[in-house]
Amino acid sequence: MHHPYLPILIFFAVALAVPIGALVLARAWMTFFTPIKRGAEKNALYECGVNPLSDRQTRFHSQYYMFGLLFLVFDVETVFLLPFAVAFLNLSVGSFIAAMVFLLLLAEGLAWAWSKGLLDWHAIPKHRIVPPGR
Numbered sequence: 187m188h189h190p191y192l193p194i195l196i197f198f199a200v201a202l203a204v205p206i207g208a209l210v211l212a213r214a215w216m217t218f219f220t221p222i223k224r225g226a227e228k229n230a231l232y233e234c235g236v237n238p239l240s241d242r243q244t245r246f247h248s249q250y251y252m253f254g255l256l257f258l259v260f261d262v263e264t265v266f267l268l269p270f271a272v273a274f275l276n277l278s279v280g281s282f283i284a285a286m287v288f289l290l291l292l293a294e295g296l297a298w299a300w301s302k303g304l305l306d307w308h309a310i311p312k313h314r315i316v317p318p319g320r
Contacts, residue, residue: 252304
């Protein structure tokens with residue numbers, strides 16, 4: 187007799203078997219076919235053909251990340267405004283109001299970022315970062 191939930195059970199079984207099988211196959215491939223990498227030369231850090239200058243990563247001020255996020259927000263904003271710019275002369279009143287509300291929200295976000303000093307590069311402290319434990 188055919189149970190109504192049998193296709194769903196088969197779907198879940200395949201959905202679990204495929205990624206687990208891929209992980210098992212990758213582990214087996216690594217174990218049997220990957221050469222053993224020993225020595226300082228093979229285990230050294232390597233990035234873009236340049237030897238690393240230090241053992242640890244350097245810290246960046248959080249304002250750089252906020253500036254990057256602001257760039258992404260205002261970069262994506264141009265993608266949303268492009269259809270309005272293409273059809274500007276044929277826009278209805280509702281479409282025009284929607285575009286203006288969108289621009290108003292973006293201007294508010296820019297004013298907020300400006301008031302918080304996120305766009306002022308002279309506000310970044312010029313102190314030396316001391317690694318932990320010193």
